[in-house]
Amino acid sequence: MSKHSAPANPSRRQFMLTATLASGALLVGCATSSKPVATYVPGSDDKLVSEAQLNAYIRIDRNGKVYVAIARSEMGQGVHTSLPLLVAEELGCRWEDVTIEDAPIDGEFANLVAASLMLPFRPDDKGVLVSMGRWSTDNFARMMKLIMTGGSTSVRGAWLPMRSAGATARELMKQAAANRWGLAVAGLSVADGKVVAPDGRTLAFAELLDDAVKLTPPSEVALKQPGQFKLLGKSMPRKDLPAKVQGKAVYGIDVQLPNMLVATLRMNPELGGKLGSFDASAASKAPGVHKVLELPALNGATAGVAVIADSYWQAKTAVESIDIKWQSGPLANIDNAAMYAYLQKELNESSGFTYHSAGDSKRDPAQGDKVLRATFRAPLLAHATMEPMNTTALVTDDGVEVWSPTQMQGFAAKVAASVAGVSSSQVKLHTTLLGGGFGRRLDVDFIAQAVFLAKQMPGRPVKLIWSREEDTRHDFYRPAAVAEYTAHLDSRGQLQYLALKSASPSIGHQQLNRLGFPAMGPDKTMVEGGYDLPYQVPNMRFAGVNADIGVPVGYWRSVGHSFQAFFLEAWMDELAHAAGRDSAEFRLALLQDQPRYRAVLQLALDKAGYGQPLPAGRAHGIALAESFGSIVAQVAEVSLNADKSIRVHRVVSAIDCGFVLQPDTVVQQVEGSVIFGLSAALYGDIEIKKGQVQQSSFNDYQLLKMADTPKIEVHLVPSAEAPGGVGEPGVPPVAPAVANALFRLTGQRLHSLPLRVA
């Protein structure tokens, strides 16, 4: 894990590389502006000491091995394959020669696309405001070192920079070979890690390193066209899987270090509650126990007690034995009913922020119009990653070293420095594999706790592992929401007006507060999946009310889309029915100028056999949603069991995610998204009583299992457009597709999640 890590905090101009590199290697960097730049300084004697810009992605050693710096977390979505593939494609090396390594914490690796997701623009918004917005979020992201994995951004963000990095290195190799042979660059080509001359002579990259580092890299390079790709578009086997089928993959929980101790904790079961007193005397004397400690409320975590011991089971047994007196906090009187009542009250009393409007945004119904209204509701949801929260930290006189399954490297390092009381330059962060992320690991509470505990044991690594119960009860939940849709249908069944007002807490504000920043202003994640709809309606208004009662909320796979797409797509179905029109025809008619959406919906309908007879007792439901740059349509085939529980037999998805790097990975992600979405649609419901989450583990927070899983088909729309995201866009349409099928089966319009047939 750490073997190939670049220094965590190299200075901008002095990028001294590790031993491997100092003995002769080549660094190529490229600016995220897609104009590659690199500098090299040859060293004394025959060794080369490299100096390059910090956005260096590529290192090549004398054996021809290519090391690609990765600044995104592998949490199952395949970035440890798709990102280096971008480099290898343009570089022209052998795929088996590519190895990945942690990128340093530097603004050059900031996630600019994720930062841009804060901007309240719709997919079709263009122009100067969008450019200015992007300029400011780009700068913000670089300045804050917003290195993170989320928002289905990894491939979208890497598409140009990492290909440019590969292409720059390729051009240097060609120039070096051209000089050696006395030939023109134009006639040379690259294949399998070698430069090839027109007469068939070859020079391996490894033989050209010394020459290449003396060259000035090109200021601009030509990237391949999709038709020229040799690796992209082919479904290369994922590099992370052989270790994963042999039990050899190293997740955060698997970090093993000499002299390491293991800790676990109990937090006040009441969210945000306080620690009163506790009696540590017996636990302190329990076998293997080193320390029993009060754990303060760090970065959004609830206060609690931790035990540090030789092993997890000793720590766990000891912490369970402690008699703890908890004290109530601000959420002591909050339960689900109070939370929904508060959301409803805020919805009624506030006009909210208007995220999008068109035509007469406060239209009065015309004579003969049908006026329709409905109130929708979505519950709190847990992330329930299979790997519970954990992090390992080592505090020494030199600083702090952290091994963490994090999605949030930049802030993880900042928080580690702050808790350890050292400067950022004294933090070394290693990202392990993640046993699921889904947004939970964008928060850094468990990292702060691990560093806090390690600080009490200087010189000894401490691995903090949460129990499943703590993980379930102390999540940052997908927000609950209450929303009202209004619509006017004219006498010809045409949709004349569509208005949404939705109340939910701002995740962005809460998370900024947890990281120590003030927060204000609109947060489009409250209404995304609604205000950015593709349908052409003459008069529209989409408003969001920030209503935060204090229950901790966080980013959850597909964020606002996870509930807004349910509200909108269930509502569109209802409108189609009220207009006496077919669900698909009604939507297609509102997508006259949206050929990509039409094509995706049509493909899903065709593949599912929409409109054709189904076995008795089954019905189709459809939904369409764009999120994170990709469009997904789904057709669900559903029946009802005798006990009125819901059986989903088949889900057909069509996705347009632009150019597809790894077709099989896209299929994998959509398959997984359908299952993730079904767990939420059918079961997901976190309940709070007296400020305490009532669910605790997989026995009472139910997730889909093999036997509940429908037949899932995924169809890709061929495209040469720039890639869209694929980790999340398959989630939003699932719930409405199932709900719409249930209406056809039962006549009941279900406006709340999870779906329950009366």
Place this chain on the structure above:
Amino acid sequence: MKLTINGKPVAVRAEPNTPLLWVLRDELGLLGTKFGCGIAACGACTVLVDGEAIRSCVMPVSAIEGKAITTIEGLANETLHPLQRAWLQVQAPQCGYCQSGMLMASAALLQKNANPSDQDIDDNITNICRCGTYPRVRAAIHLAAKNGGGKV
């Protein structure tokens, strides 16, 4: 206490009521077996005890003294187990965290039933995967069965 793990005798010092999972992980350094829930609800910790799939997070180590334990580290011999090969062929894992348990539960199934039906798979593979690899796990079990995975 003496155990036989992946064919090798080992001595362990842990307290007798320590779950096998934590003996494997913290004392023996066999980290392929995962902690998911601690209440036998998810199956991430599945290992074989005398060929039966058990959830090691709730199995006191004292209860399996003298029995043959196989963990994910012992599933392959010289070459990968047919299930592991099938897993790679269909590219089953995503995050991969639950996959050791899925593989061990599937190995136990194939030992008893060399050609399981979909219904057999539904009944026996009750492990939880949050990434949603179920369709590929099912396909991989069928593929391994076709390739003689039950005979190993």
